[in-house]
Amino acid sequence: MRAAPTILHLDMDAFYASAEQAAKPSLRGKPVVVGGLGPRGVVATASYEARRFGVHSAMPMAQARRLAPNAAYLVPRFQLYRSVSDQVMELLARLSPLVEPLSLDEAFVDLEAGGTADDAASALEIGEQLRTAIRAVTGLTGSVGLAGSKMLAKIASEEAKPNGLLLIEPGTERALLAPMSVRILPGVGPATADHLRRAGMTTVDDLVEAGEDELVRLLGKAHGGSLHRMAFGHDDRPVVAERDAKSVSVEDTFDADLHDRVRIRTEVERLADRCVQRLRGAGRSGRTVVLKVRRYDFSTLTRSETLRGPTDDPTVVREAAARLLEAVDTTGGVRLLGVGVTGLADYTQEDLFAQAAGEQAATEEAAEDGAPAGDDTSGPPGDLGAEDRETAVQRAARRWPAGHDVRHDTYGHGWVQGSGVGRVTVRFEEPESAPGRVRTFRIDDPELRTADPLPLVRDPADYSSWPASLPNSRSEPAGSDRESRP
Known part of the structure; x- marks a missing residue:
């Protein structure tokens, strides 16, 4: 465990949905759900507006539609998410050579290795600057956790959500973790949590009270011993750069x-x-x-x-x-x-x-x-038999998925609101425009074609030399959600 909270964990807020709201002016401030849209689809991310209705990730999409019938339901656009992620990761790389990406929207940073922080005050400073830089460059928000270990930094960022910053002072880990659910610890999934619950352990404090021997008896030497150490806040895993996809x-x-x-x-x-x-x-x-x-x-x-x-x-x-x-x-x-x-x-x-x-x-x-080889989406489904009509509708949904980008020779760039019955409905707007108008076309309209996502237009010029370009002031920024815990 480090004596200073110099491990940073960044978790972007409702990343996919927030990126869609930033790219689509008409969806800002409205409930947005991203995921598979079929009856067997699953929610990948829900905006905070949609979460107020009870929608959350990993929920069946059919259930989400019942809870929030008026939300916008979109198919993921990974090309856009990767481009935004690249911008965020580039900012993190300026803080340290040790950046460990966990996904497109989440990463650990070793601030000590980068020489950008060596105590609580400097860590808070750089964490706040990072949040400001991300907002300026991408238009999105992220939550930051700072602690002396990876486990605690991740817990801190989760506690800081949305759009906040939390620092856990070294030495306060035990008191912080004690009342929390065992699910907060790495390696405790639903099955392990249920096993522990049947043994009478539901909080981290229960694990401490049970002792290492009991945890080893229940879970085995490796898992039980690791869980006992983490219950005390001990986690010596280093930040590892360049995690390689397998x-x-x-x-x-x-x-x-x-x-x-x-x-x-x-x-x-x-x-x-x-x-x-x-x-x-x-x-x-x-x-x-x-x-x-x-x-x-x-x-x-x-x-x-x-x-x-x-x-x-x-x-x-x-x-x-x-x-x-x-x-x-x-x-x-x-x-x-x-x-x-x-x-x-x-x-x-x-x-x-x-x-x-x-x-x-x-x-x-x-x-x-945008369609598989051999697909023929020309001609309205009404000219086909029932089975062929259903196939044509499915092909249209694949070629014109809800939320994906299109370009029309007359009306310019837009995104698909929906398709079916031989028609596709498009809202024409861009990230920096006002909410756009909606128009409907035949799915085989020769002027309409698929397009790449437009970048989230931001001017990163002021951050070209960040973090050195930002003022080294430790005054509290207006509207900050910054917090230090105990």
């Missing part, structure tokens, strides 16, 4: 179970292409292709194939995933499919297999259109 994967849960074998294969190939796009976006390649299949009875199967060398070729990954599917029994229906790549490397073994140039060109053309 895999890249994508998966989809379907609104209705898939029974058609051809459709299942088509979905696997589509997921393989998305996986490769994400792989290339990370500048990586991989050697092992993994297929995940969750069947109608919730049983989950995984199959993998290791290639002769790492690749980021979509044809190779697609064909490997298709071979793996051949070994899986899908009788009865499939509710979820996933494709992943593991064994990541920074290079690609060229010419691993022969490539079909025509198929590759078709795939790239489909990716530019």
Whole structure:
């Protein structure tokens, strides 16, 4: 444990939803829910306005819609979130060479290693400056925790939410943790918490009173011993820079179970292409292709194939995933499919297999259109039979997902509010514009096409030399949520 609170934990507030509100003027101050929009979808993030209705992450989307029927429901836009995350991580990197990202919106920083803080006062100063810089550069807010260990810094940022800062003074850990739920400690999930509850332990103080021997008896030597140390606030894990991703994967849960074998294969190939796009976006390649299949009875199967060398070729990954599917029994229906790549490397073994140039060109053309190869979204669904009409509506939802960006030759940049029955509704606005007007088009309107997200326009010029450019004043900023605890 450190004698000074020089480990910082940053957690962006309702990150995906806040980024959507910043990008869409018409949604600011309104409930926004981001996640899978089908009846089996799950909430990824809810804005604080939506949380007032009881909506929270990991909640089934159908339940969220019942609680907040008037909220805006959007499909994630990871391209936007990554660009904002890159801006935030760049600010953190100026504070220290030891930055440990946990996700797009969360990271630890060792301020001592960067020479930017060596006591409580300087840590508070830099934490407050960081919050100000993030708001100025991205328009979003983040909560900051400061403590002498990673565990306590993370607890502090959670306690500071939303848009606050909390510092835990070294020496006060025991009193702070005592009344908290055992779930606050790392490694205590629902199963472990239930096991401890049955043994009469629900708070951190209960773990201290039980003693190490009892925890080891209940949970085993490694887990029990670690939990006992953390109950006293002891955590000597260092901040580790450059945490390396071990895999890249994508998966989809379907609104209705898939029974058609051809459709299942088509979905696997589509997921393989998305996986490769994400792989290339990370500048990586991989050697092992993994297929995940969750069947109608919730049983989950995984199959993998290791290639002769790492690749980021979509044809190779697609064909490997298709071979793996051949070994899986899908009788009865499939509710979820996933494709992943593991064994990541920074290079690609060229010419691993022969490539079909025509198929590759078709795939790239489909990716530019935002639809899987072979999809035909032209023509109104009303001209089709019932089964074809349903397929066309599903394809429109994939091509025009709610919340995603479009550009119209006449009206400019906008985002999809919804699609169906051969139509797509678009609100035309940009991050720095006033709330825009809504217009509806045919899904095959030749002037309408998918587009990349616009950046959240902010002027970071004043922060080009941050943190040195900010005044080294320790006066309390107006409106600050800064707090020091005990």
